[in-house]
Amino acid sequence: MAPQGDPILEVRDLVKHFPLTQGIVMKRQIGAIKAVDGVSFDLRRGETLGVVGESGCGKSTLAKLLMALEKPTSGSVKVNGELVDVHKGSNLKRFRRNIQMVMQDPYTSLNPRMTVGDIIGEPYEIHTEVAPKGDRRKKVQDLLEVVGLNPDHINRYPHQFSGGQRQRIGIARGLALQPEIIICDEPVSALDVSIQAQVINLLERLQSEFGLAYIFIAHDLSVVRHISDRVAVMYLGKIVEIGKDTEIYDKPSHPYTQALLSAVPVPDPEGRETRERIILQGDPPSPANPPSGCRFRTRCWKAQEICAVEEPLLQIRPGTDHESACHFAEVHDVVHAS
């Protein structure tokens, strides 16, 4: 289903700082981990936004903020044009019904002491209006069928299923409340290669069936490309480049995106000797003390004086057609260049 209409999710200048404190009795704040530091984007109905970046760039904190599992330091999240107020319980409950999550690890995210029926049906305990008590078992069985599991297995326990099947259980739980948005945090990275494709196909089928919008967080760039309509690249708590999948993959303009794409091993040995590869030196700096100006400048080969002084804004740069946060943004096709 093609993405359509007004944005279903609007995120503006979202910030999350985790305080670093010193002392036990006289606690004082000595700094902050700037996990998410000013992130803005829109998501439309039926659209998939891929979020990529290295570990520690704030992808998962962003997911928690969107789920309202963490309170943002500042910034706003609007769902269907309505502001999410994390301090108001009734507002939060309504909002949470509409936005659900699929977790990374299907082994630890399912309670081993609950049957599959109880796990998938648990959301109905909180949101009783979705399914009256008598209907629940039937609803859970329908959900099992939707995700390709046998409805007769409703009384089994998670350990009786394989990794791919457990991930399907996690997806069924996410669907239980008929949300409009599902956040998938690394949904296939714990699965075997031959199982990953099955789960990706399931997610795509569910999207077209129910018109779901996905935030798809992953580090596997080829999977993100396959499923996403738009892609956001994050580095140290900020989006450094955002655009349509073709814009990001074929015409990346931020040096970090170019380095990230060129580091992905191509599953084809032809021409491997001549392939261009940008190898970044070192590790990302600490988010507690990010570099001044552009955060990527300490690892960037294009860095000039201005990069240390002035922070580049996320905007459309000359010669490109999508937003990029680099003073020297320049389209460079790293994937197809030889």
Place this chain on the structure above:
Amino acid sequence: MKNPSVDTHLLPADSGTIGTEPLLAVDNLHVEFSTRQGVARAVNGVSYALNAGETLAVLGESGSGKSVTAQAIMGILDMPPARIPKGEIRFRGTDLLQLSEAQRSQIRGQQIAMIFQDALSALNPVFTVGWQIAEMFRVHKGMSKKAAYAKAVELMDRVRIPAAKQRVNDYPHQFSGGMRQRIMIAMSIALDPEVLIADEPTTALDVTVQAQIMELLAELQRESNMGLILITHDLGVVADVADKIAVMYGGRIVENAPVHDIYRNAAHPYTKGLLESIPRVDMKGQELYAIKGLPPNLLDMPTGCAFHPRCPFRQDDCVTDVPALHEISGTRSSACHYWREVLDGTAG
């Protein structure tokens, strides 16, 4: 049985091969584990060979037996519960399985070394990294503490850890994931091994760091002409660095081939399925090809070909007869009854 009292110091160490014998040869290896539920046959007759300077990628999913084979080569399987009922592992012509534990520990680390997947749990958290690298020299070479430390700093430089002199007294938790993996590599190459086994060395790392580590490994390999066994499930990494590939499924090798051949045209339905399930640019918006079903249960292996319940080209004899590893050419083989049809694309 051969005379087991072979002194490893007398093994010829000058040439890459002895006659036609490769540097390392695994021959019809079987490994099984006794569990409460029964015997799990993790490795069922695996054979592969490695020459000096060569990179062999062992590709497979979890439970395919790729790591167990590596652990058998290193001699670090817990026995029991593991048992090696059959097979040979020849290093420079000597069957390692016939050596005593003392002789094997001479080879382990000195001539065959290993890098593990998760560097944080493979390193000891209560000793400094310098101590752990220096241990290799103290134990194997009888060096003094001071000389061993100097060597450790040298090695940390060689794997490009910045400010090695200052960082030699740091503990593993003070390093990032990529740096920890470099320390693991430093330990494994400390004694100039001839064979290096890397078990998923970059799986836990980001792609940018993965690129750094793979580049480092390739460089070290060029310098010392090591044979490298790279165990992985990542088809991208394999395409980047491997010379030849052994694909494992259900404890067997299903396909053996030079890297270019396999990506051009797979000769086994499992390999073919894996390659087709990679998301491709021109396949955007379409359903991905997915191999149906689940990997086999080692306690209850399917009859005949282990892949038959998932195979799109299955015929009646696949259910009853275990396919042999058919030779396709001098360097290529496939364990499929219908490899010709799979290669031509006329199968099924």
